[in-house]
Amino acid sequence: MNAIEKLQAERQRLVERLAEIDKILGQYQEIQLIAESYFAKNAPHTPSTDSAYGPEILPEPQCVEPTKPMMPMPGFRKPKTPMADFEQAVVEMLSEVEEPLDRSALYKALTERDVVIGSPDERSDLNTLSARMSRMKEKIVNVSGYGYWLRKRAFPPGGYEPKADNDLSPASGDGEHDSSV
CATH class of the missing domain: 1.10.10 (Arc Repressor Mutant, subunit A)
Structure with a gap:
């Protein structure tokens, strides 16, 4: 394997890892939106039993096809300005x-x-x-x-x-x- 092939393989691993990270960030954003909706609605701070999120909120990272960088989810609000x-x-x-x-x-x-x-x-x-x-x-x-x-x-x-x-x-x-x- 020559130097170019090594660099291409390393690049591919990095692209795959970035895709994993983007997926995890998206899941954290979803969780944040759910948490914010509880605060906004004065709802209990624990998820209901029919929640799609069980005890394992985040699945194990898996290798996925490279995707474009994660954009903020629709409805995602920036934090309040201090x-x-x-x-x-x-x-x-x-x-x-x-x-x-x-x-x-x-x-x-x-x-x-x-x-x-x-x-x-x-x-x-x-x-x-x-x-x-x-x-x-x-x-x-x-x-x-x-x-x-x-x-x-x-x-x-x-x-x-x-x-x-x-x-x-x-x-x-x-x-x-x-x-x-």
């Missing part, structure tokens, strides 16, 4: 826009930037977005009738002028949080 990254994305976005963004516009802009709120559907995501925004009172204000805006940035059309950094009380005239935004 709060620090979420805050950074919101601040960057609001520093780029010319007027405040209401909740729906902010949600759309964040999802276009691959920020994952993490709820199972858009309606829940919008509520989670509002909750996350309420934790950003030091940086963000909700200008009544307009939407979310940077606390340190004036918005004269909405009558918003930044106050002193230490004044975060609702009576500061910065527009109260309006859940309809």
Whole structure:
């Protein structure tokens, strides 16, 4: 066996191993989706007896024909964006826009930037977005009738002028949080 044949044989073994790994990753993704569905539905954390997954969840790896690399499964959700990254994305976005963004516009802009709120559907995501925004009172204000805006940035059309950094009380005239935004 010459050097080229040895390399081709090694390549074939690697391709077969990658196919095995892709299959196993796909099975882990399926299990993750099942686990997430239990959390999303407030269901028990143990599979029911009619589950397709018994005590042996993952079969022994077998040699399979080489396949294309594993793509995320339909319905597979990315993990929720951590709060620090979420805050950074919101601040960057609001520093780029010319007027405040209401909740729906902010949600759309964040999802276009691959920020994952993490709820199972858009309606829940919008509520989670509002909750996350309420934790950003030091940086963000909700200008009544307009939407979310940077606390340190004036918005004269909405009558918003930044106050002193230490004044975060609702009576500061910065527009109260309006859940309809």
